[in-house]
Amino acid sequence: QVQLQESGPGLVKPSETLSLSCSVSGGSINSGNYYWNWIRQPAGKGLEWIGRIYTSGSTNYNPSLKSRVSISLDTSKNQFSLRLSSMTAADTAMYYCARGAGAYYDFWGQGSLVAVSS
Amino acid sequence: EIVLTQSPGTLALSPGERATLSCRASQTVSNIHLAWYQQKPGQAPRLLIYGASRRATGIPDRFSGSGSGTDFTLTISGLEPEDFAMYYCQQHGSSPPSTFGQGTRLEI
Numbered sequence: 001q002v003q004l005q006e007s008g009p010g011l012v013k014p015s016e017t018l019s020l021s022c023s024v025s026g027g028s029i030n031s032g033n034y035y036w037n038w039i040r041q042p043a044g045k046g047l048e049w050i051g052r053i054y055t056s057g058s059t060n061y062n063p064s065l066k067s068r069v070s071i072s073l074d075t076s077k078n079q080f081s082l083r084l085s086s087m088t089a090a091d092t093a094m095y096y097c098a099r100g101a102g103a104y105y106d107f108w109g110q111g112s113l114v115a116v117s118s
Numbered sequence: 119e120i121v122l123t124q125s126p127g128t129l130a131l132s133p134g135e136r137a138t139l140s141c142r143a144s145q146t147v148s149n150i151h152l153a154w155y156q157q158k159p160g161q162a163p164r165l166l167i168y169g170a171s172r173r174a175t176g177i178p179d180r181f182s183g184s185g186s187g188t189d190f191t192l193t194i195s196g197l198e199p200e201d202f203a204m205y206y207c208q209q210h211g212s213s214p215p216s217t218f219g220q221g222t223r224l225e226i
Binding site: 037046047048049052060061062063064096098102103104105106108109110111 | 150151152153155161162163164165168169174206208209210214215216217218219220221
């Protein structure tokens with residue numbers, strides 16, 4: 001069974017850059033026809049897809065965040081990472097990593113709560 | 119961008135009843151690109167249905183998905199207490215590659 005686990009700071013200051021990692025266990029991040037995603041959810045609100053990375057290193061980002069987002073892959077550690085720059089209060093949310101399989105997300109991490117505050 | 123609109127926003131039913139949740143897309147969505155998720159408080163979403171009508175591994179057969187084009191439905195036959203949760207539809211498209219509906223809250 002594949003498991004994903006997010007890690008990173010719970011608090012980020014305005015204008016700073018958020019860095020989160022997602023560790024994958026129960027399988028190689030390189031195996032299978034999968035891609036790796038970041039999705040976020042502000043408290044009490046819906047889900048917003050942030051971006052994805054394929055094992056080839058190719059990435060796609062939500063156009064609304066594209067200028068501030070970067071996703072990278074570290075196959076040696078079996079993990080992938082998110083960087084989101086110029087953080088504001090509007091970026092306060094639960095951040096999930098998820099495995100993409102075809103057109104859907106079949107495994108999710110438990111989430112990492114990130115607050116933006118000085 | 120394809121916008122998904124879910125209705126109703128909140129659905130109040132009793133255990134044993136049948137729930138019908140709607141997801142309407144602003145443009146045609148291929149069936150293979152439509153999925154449904156369940157989310158309980160404090161938990162990550164869980165995949166229920168993919169390809170509009172295929173149950174994910176371990177999902178009880180009281181959950182079923184249907185629809186095509188711009189109108190999709192998630193049906194839960196014989197609600198169990200653990201089914202009361204938020205439900206989201208999701209489509210896989212071009213730009214952005216993925217969008218979610220705003221959710222339907224299923225409450226007792």
